[in-house]
Amino acid sequence: MSFRDDKQVLIFDTTLRDGEQALPSSLSVKQKLQIALCLEQLGVDIIEAGFPISSPGDFEAVKTIGQHIKNSVVCGLSRCVDKDITAVAEALKDVTDHYRIHTFIATSDIHVQDKLRKNFDDIVEMAVKSVKLARSYTDDVEFSCEDAGRTPIDHLCRMVECAIDAGATTVNIPDTVGYTLPHEFGGIIETLFNRVPNIDKARISVHCHNDLGMATANSVTALQHGARQIECAVNGLGERAGNCSLEEVAMIIKTRSQYLDGLYTNIVAENIARASQVVAGICNEPVPPHKAIVGSNAFAHSSGIHQDGVLKNRNTYEIITPESVGFKENNLHMTARSGRHMIKACLDKLGYKEGTYDLNEIYQRFLKLADKKGQVFDYDLEALLFFSNTEEEDTQFTLDSMNVVSGGKQVIPTASVKLKIGKRTRIESGTGNGPVDAVFNCITRLTGIRCELINYVITAKGAGMNAQGQVDVDVKYNDRKYHGKGLSTDVIEASALALIHACNSIYRAQIIEQEKKEGKETN
Ligand code: KIV
Ligand code: ZN
Numbered sequence: 001m002s003f004r005d006d007k008q009v010l011i012f013d014t015t016l017r018d019g020e021q022a023l024p025s026s027l028s029v030k031q032k033l034q035i036a037l038c039l040e041q042l043g044v045d046i047i048e049a050g051f052p053i054s055s056p057g058d059f060e061a062v063k064t065i066g067q068h069i070k071n072s073v074v075c076g077l078s079r080c081v082d083k084d085i086t087a088v089a090e091a092l093k094d095v096t097d098h099y100r101i102h103t104f105i106a107t108s109d110i111h112v113q114d115k116l117r118k119n120f121d122d123i124v125e126m127a128v129k130s131v132k133l134a135r136s137y138t139d140d141v142e143f144s145c146e147d148a149g150r151t152p153i154d155h156l157c158r159m160v161e162c163a164i165d166a167g168a169t170t171v172n173i174p175d176t177v178g179y180t181l182p183h184e185f186g187g188i189i190e191t192l193f194n195r196v197p198n199i200d201k202a203r204i205s206v207h208c209h210n211d212l213g214m215a216t217a218n219s220v221t222a223l224q225h226g227a228r229q230i231e232c233a234v235n236g237l238g239e240r241a242g243n244c245s246l247e248e249v250a251m252i253i254k255t256r257s258q259y260l261d262g263l264y265t266n267i268v269a270e271n272i273a274r275a276s277q278v279v280a281g282i283c284n285e286p287v288p289p290h291k292a293i294v295g296s297n298a299f300a301h302s303s304g305i306h307q308d309g310v311l312k313n314r315n316t317y318e319i320i321t322p323e324s325v326g327f328k329e330n331n332l333h334m335t336a337r338s339g340r341h342m343i344k345a346c347l348d349k350l351g352y353k354e355g356t357y358d359l360n361e362i363y364q365r366f367l368k369l370a371d372k373k374g375q376v377f378d379y380d381l382e383a384l385l386f387f388s389n390t391e392e393e394d395t396q397f398t399l400d401s402m403n404v405v406s407g408g409k410q411v412i413p414t415a416s417v418k419l420k421i422g423k424r425t426r427i428e429s430g431t432g433n434g435p436v437d438a439v440f441n442c443i444t445r446l447t448g449i450r451c452e453l454i455n456y457v458i459t460a461k462g463a464g465m466n467a468q469g470q471v472d473v474d475v476k477y478n479d480r481k482y483h484g485k486g487l488s489t490d491v492i493e494a495s496a497l498a499l500i501h502a503c504n505s506i507y508r509a510q511i512i513e514q515e516k517k518e519g520k521e522t523n
């Protein structure tokens with residue numbers, strides 16, 4: 001049986017690579033692991049965990065994810081460059097039995113000539129060499145022809161044939177710039193099946209971007225022409241207008257399987273809503289209300305005629321139910337007032353059986369976290385299971401106390417901030433053009449981290465008088481972006497917590513960088 005006759009469509013999730021690449025600031029190792037665990041529960045076949053050569057943090061994340069994920073294949077991205085491929089192998093070879101190396105190079109004329117400044121023969125040679133090197137590390141190698149959608153078809157056929165000959169087990173055809181129309185993209189896949197003699201030896205995958213809103217349509221059309229892997233991301237996160245959205249393809253295949261020749265995926269549809277919420281929360285990328293499958297309006301019926309129809313028979317206006325993708329009425333909030341029972345119920349729901357963790361210990365740590373954060377989400381609870389420390393890894397800076405004076409034109413905003421720094425406590429006072437600025441000036445002096453504030457957003461979390469202020473900051477430090485979040489009933493304190501959170505991430509990134517350097521020097 002060739003891959004084309006197989007009815008299973010593999011879901012390759014790239015939320016942590018293409019998706020993360022598009023965020024204003026990078027995620028921490030812990031945040032990436034939390035998303036990976038959620039993807040595993042969602043039934044994703046392959047998790048593209050990152051691009052190990054791109055930064056020490058990404059290397060660490062791919063390695064940590066490889067250590068924890070058991071039911072999905074973990075994959076790392078590399079250019080067709082030896083050191084990139086070796087970095088993926090280094091991150092994964094000792095932590096998991098089966099991993100994938102994904103190596104790519106551009107094949108369209110514009111990329112080959114203007115970006116890579118090479119000729120097509122050189123590109124084929126680089127691809128072949130890289131696939132062979134990757135195969136020397138693992139039997140699971142994916143090769144991607146970047147910008148395949150705009151690659152002359154003769155070149156594409158030649159490249160696919162050579163990559164398969166060199167040992168690629170999956171060949172990916174990306175519409176990198178989201179340019180093609182469905183029938184055009186389907187035609188490319190059809191032509192590959194008709195013209196590439198060894199095509200049956202590899203699984204054909206597609207990776208469609210959404211620049212013209214065609215990513216999902218193009219991906220599904222590719223399946224009708226023989227592709228059997230879709231690369232996608234939760235909530236459609238990804239470069240520019242995003243990637244094909246995982247929940248859309250999964251639900252199209254499930255809902256219209258009959259029309260699609262009996263195709264199926266391993267996705268557990270009931271876990272879709274949770275995955276969407278976890279990714280939106282951790283990445284700080286809210287889901288638009290009208291987003292298909294996971295938007296808050298996706299199952300809302302507004303007009304009187306629609307409401308009347310739904311009351312008589314839901315099928316009049318609902319082709320899938322909210323329950324089928326895991327939306328449930330859930331008014332239970334986990335706070336410091338929640339009991340053990342609630343925590344156990346939540347862990348049960350997440351699939352963790354009692355006996356695999358110590359409820360008393362988790363509960364005590366939950367209380368500490370709840371005191372700090374206000375509301376605790378299910379992914380926070382999951383993090384408690386996987387990390388021995390309730391707080392972020394290696395928290396260097398912790399807010400001890402703060403005092404702010406501001407108000408009206410006559411008062412110069414002034415702050416004093418006391419921080420725990422490692423084992424010591426230090427205090428600084430200062431002024432600013434507003435109370436938040438005064439606090440930020442103190443934190444900058446205390447941490448010694450001079451980062452540039454590039455985004456500051458404040459949102460009310462919760463309802464009415466009990467709402468808390470959540471502050472999200474994006475900062476830039478040494479050309480990298482970092483995100484920080486703070487939650488408090490006092491918005492100035494929430495601002496301080498957000499900046500301190502970002503400073504802790506910067507501090508950790510510096511430590512990892514330093515350890516890598518020292519490691520290299522001793523090797
Ligand atoms: O869009 C693209 O072409 C990519 C490749 C690395 C697969 O993300
Ligand atoms: Zn992409």
